[in-house]
Amino acid sequence: GAVVSQHPSRVICKSGTSVKIECRSLDFQATTMFWYRQFPKQSLMLMATSNEGSKATYEQGVEKDKFLINHASLTLSTLTVTSAHPEDSSFYICSARDFGKGGTGELFFGEGSRLTVL
Amino acid sequence: AQSVTQLGSHVSVSEGALVLLRCNYSSSVPPYLFWYVQYPNQGLQLLLKYTSAATLVKGINGFEAEFKKSETSFHLTKPSAHMSDAAEYFCATSWSNYQLIWGAGTKLIIKP
Numbered sequence: 001g002a003v004v005s006q007h008p009s010r011v012i013c014k015s016g017t018s019v020k021i022e023c024r025s026l027d028f029q030a031t032t033m034f035w036y037r038q039f040p041k042q043s044l045m046l047m048a049t050s051n052e053g054s055k056a057t058y059e060q061g062v063e064k065d066k067f068l069i070n071h072a073s074l075t076l077s078t079l080t081v082t083s084a085h086p087e088d089s090s091f092y093i094c095s096a097r098d099f100g101k102g103g104t105g106e107l108f109f110g111e112g113s114r115l116t117v118l
Numbered sequence: 119a120q121s122v123t124q125l126g127s128h129v130s131v132s133e134g135a136l137v138l139l140r141c142n143y144s145s146s147v148p149p150y151l152f153w154y155v156q157y158p159n160q161g162l163q164l165l166l167k168y169t170s171a172a173t174l175v176k177g178i179n180g181f182e183a184e185f186k187k188s189e190t191s192f193h194l195t196k197p198s199a200h201m202s203d204a205a206e207y208f209c210a211t212s213w214s215n216y217q218l219i220w221g222a223g224t225k226l227i228i229k230p
Contacts, residue, residue: 006161043222043223095161106164107218109154112159
């Protein structure tokens with residue numbers, strides 16, 4: 001099946017620095033990708049919808065200047081956590097739908113990226 | 119607004135015993151329904167999905183779920199638990215197969 005890959009899987013950074021997380025669709029093109037945040041013992045929270053070639057659509061309460069999303073190509077979306085603080089420590093997951101030829105529109109998830117801000 | 123309720127944040131069963139994870143949805147029309155599994159420090163993997171073709175849906179790893187409109191439920195079951203089933207399970211719903219609404223998750227613990 002289609003594969004979505006995230007990198008890095010784990011990152012530790014100092015408070016005040018910025019961290020970039022990449023989400024790639026490996027064998028299909030994704031015009032739309034989704035970024036989620038998962039807090040311990042909680043479900044996924046949709047942060048934003050990343051649209052190829054245009055601005056991301058952010059969910060209510062998510063700071064767009066804090067969480068910068070870029071979807072420059074059909075196979076890559078990036079999430080940059082700017083000026084990270086300890087409260088930004090979380091598990092970030094991306095997903096994408098395969099609507100290509102032979103695709104079923106199924107939602108595929110990346111492996112997730114665990115961010116720890118010291 | 120649509121919502122998904124998963125009863126029990128933790129469910130513990132013995133190896134070989136029946137697994138039952140509960141999911142109820144609130145919706146005025148039958149939605150798309152999904153069960154995902156998340157192993158530690160990994161992303162989510164689709165177990166199965168209901169798209170109105172059949173009320174009993176069979177998924178991977180021996181799991182299945184039954185859509186019951188009268189009960190607005192989509193409970194996940196497996197006849198015999200295996201140690202490798204230990205993970206967190208999420209129920210999700212969607213009107214349009216586009217944006218998903220997630221339950222809070224149920225952690226399945228398998229006792230030897």
